[in-house]
Amino acid sequence: MNKYFFLLALSFSLISCTASRNEPQAITHLSLFDTTWNLVEINQKLIDTAKATKKPRIQFSREEMKATGSNGCNSFFATFDTVEERLSFGPVGATRMACQDWMENEMAFLAMLQAAQRYAIDGYTLLIMDGNGQEIGKFLAAD
Numbered sequence: 001m002n003k004y005f006f007l008l009a010l011s012f013s014l015i016s017c018t019a020s021r022n023e024p025q026a027i028t029h030l031s032l033f034d035t036t037w038n039l040v041e042i043n044q045k046l047i048d049t050a051k052a053t054k055k056p057r058i059q060f061s062r063e064e065m066k067a068t069g070s071n072g073c074n075s076f077f078a079t080f081d082t083v084e085e086r087l088s089f090g091p092v093g094a095t096r097m098a099c100q101d102w103m104e105n106e107m108a109f110l111a112m113l114q115a116a117q118r119y120a121i122d123g124y125t126l127l128i129m130d131g132n133g134q135e136i137g138k139f140l141a142a143d
Contacts, residue, residue: 035059037058037126037139038142039057039139043136044135044138047105051099051102052099053102056069065081067089067113072102072106074097074099076092076110077093086117086119087117089116112136115131118133124141125138126138127139
C-alpha cells in the first residue's frame with residue numbers, strides 16, 4: 001500500500017513540475033531607470049530609423065536625474081523630474097551634427113521631450129504622454 005501511495009505522490013510531483021515549465025513567463029515591469037529605451041514612434045507615427053546615423057534611444061539615470069541618449073543624429077542630455085507617473089524634462093543640450101535626411105525626426109524627438117508630462121511602462125514599452133494624456137512617444141526596451 002505504501003508503495004502505491006509513494007508512486008502516486010511521485011506522479012503528482014512530476015506532473016506539477018512539467019506543467020510549470022509550460023506556463024507562460026510573466027512579464028516583469030521594467031523600471032524607467034537602468035533600461036535603454038529605443039524609439040519606435042513619435043506622435044503615434046512609426047519612425048523609420050534607416051536614415052538615422054545613430055539608434056534613437058534614451059536612458060534615465062536615477063543618481064544624476066539626467067536623461068541621455070541619441071535623437072537619431074545627435075547625442076543629447078537633459079535633466080528630468082519624475083514623481084509617480086509624472087515626467088518632465090529641463091532644457092535639452094545636444095551635439096550639433098547636421099543630418100539632412102533625419103532633421104525632421106530630430107526636431108520631433110526634441111519637441112517630444114519638451115512636451116512630456118507623464119509616462120507609463122507596460123511590459124517592455126515606455127509611453128511618453130503630453131499634458132492632455134496624448135501619446136507623443138513610444139519606446140521599446142533594448143534587448
